[in-house]
Amino acid sequence: MKASDETYVTPIYILSGFLGSGKTTLLAKLIDYWQEAGLKPAVIMNELGDVNLDGLLVKQEVPMEEMLGGCICCSIRGDLGVTIHELIQKEHPDLIVVEATGAANPMELLDGVTETALYMKLDIRPLITVVDSAYLMELFDRQQGKTYRLMQEQIRCASVLILNKTDLLDSSRMQELLKLLNQSNPYAKKIPAVKCEVDLAELLVEGEGAQGATDEAGDQNLSQTHSHYGQSDSHNHNYTHNHSHSSHSHDHSHEHSHDHGQDPHGHDHHHTHSHVMVHTHYLSGPVDSKAFEQLIAELPRDVYRAKGVLTFSDTSSRFLFQYAYREPDFMKITPQGDIPDVVVFIGEHFDKEELSEKLKALEAGTLLAE
Missing domain, CATH: 3.30.1220.10 (CobW-like, C-terminal domain)
Structure with missing residues (x-):
């Protein structure tokens, strides 16, 4: 059943993770996986800046919409529903992946997609967060900073955690990482990885329950990851592109310092990326x-x-x-x-x-x- 059918419910995946964690690397692998299965994926890519450079790593035949100059969960959140609607109407994809800027709070992004699902037929799949394992542990040692708190939020919101860059941690640090993640989110499936080399079929399977819920299980997953998926990426992503980009002739700077106060229920909506x-x-x-x-x-x-x-x-x-x-x-x-x-x-x-x-x-x- 194709997305052009009126009864088709479009699956939508949200890809989260802090800046430099490896989200776009994972996205490229997922696109290859779905295309090999005969599916037509589409991408919505969000960047804080004025230019979507990560989009250059996406194959030119993949429909892509760019949301630039702000965070989906904040200044351009109202455009997300319109973007999803136009992408489905124009391209009829089999599925959509939303890759948010690394500075986004995924819970607010999830709220934005959920609002869109109120008037469009969307199947919101489990949220995937790519964790920069080495950098997270570096911040954990300091136990402070807005970046650390944002990464914790991205971990807490996820249904699946890709523990990327585990080759930069020794076994004792890996145990500390697993303990930290199990305290923050004991329910998420946890998949250790190097260069986001994971079993994509396992990654996309729903309803399997938490993986790596104990330090021992997580360590076993790590050894399996190094033995099966620890090789360098063999896919060639050196594509030519013809995505449209608007050009400018001057320099831009942006500083995000939004504070949305509190709602009537007492939830704090101060954005954790105000320092970015x-x-x-x-x-x-x-x-x-x-x-x-x-x-x-x-x-x-x-x-x-x-x-x-x-x-x-x-x-x-x-x-x-x-x-x-x-x-x-x-x-x-x-x-x-x-x-x-x-x-x-x-x-x-x-x-x-x-x-x-x-x-x-x-x-x-x-x-x-x-």
């Missing part, structure tokens, strides 16, 4: 690769995520750039359409003016690599 800052910078032309790498290496720790599309003056290819927790990554891409060179930085209370000046020096060629 987004700085978008459109480059005027090619830049030196070594100088750019130096700029990235010197980023303050308060910048925990960055991404961009770049042209280097000393190479012939364009690159998709990604950065998460001090680790940069570059991938050659051949984007189609009018996609400008742009870099986006996400973090907490970093000095945007200082960063902007360094980027201008990079463009002018005065930021020289050592």
Whole structure:
């Protein structure tokens, strides 16, 4: 039964997880899985900034709607229902995946999808959260910060937890992670992973009950994960794209500081991503690769995520750039359409003016690599 049938109920998956946890990597694997099964998936991708760079990793034949410039659970939440409706009417997908910005509170996002389901035939599937295992434990050691509290919310709301980057934890730290997760959410299915390599059939099965409910069970899952799914991703995601992106000729900065007060029931609606800052910078032309790498290496720790599309003056290819927790990554891409060179930085209370000046020096060629 296709989504074009009036009686068809469209499954909708919500993909949550903090910035850099691996959500888009998992999304690419899920798209391959569904397409191999003969299904037509569609994607709604949300970004805090003005440009959807993660969307470049989605195959061009996959219908995708972009919700940019705000968090679905906040400033553009009212547009979510319209976006879902238009996507179904235009593309007739077999299923939809909503990948929220890593700064989103998934409970409020779930509320937004639920509101849409009141007047559309949607089958809301269990919420999936990708956990950056190593970074979560780093924050757990400090026991403070809004980022840690947001990650806890994303964990508590999930029906399935992908414990990603477990290769960065030793066995004792893995036991601490499992204990923490079982305290926060003892009911979620817990699947350890490296580079989001998981059994997707197991991931998508509903009603199996909690996995890894004890430290021993979780440790057994970990050993199975390393033996079966610990290899590097063998899929080729170096696609060409023709998703439409609007271009701008100036620099944008956004700071989210919304406070929705309390509702009559006493629930606190102060958004946990009020500390998150987004700085978008459109480059005027090619830049030196070594100088750019130096700029990235010197980023303050308060910048925990960055991404961009770049042209280097000393190479012939364009690159998709990604950065998460001090680790940069570059991938050659051949984007189609009018996609400008742009870099986006996400973090907490970093000095945007200082960063902007360094980027201008990079463009002018005065930021020289050592």
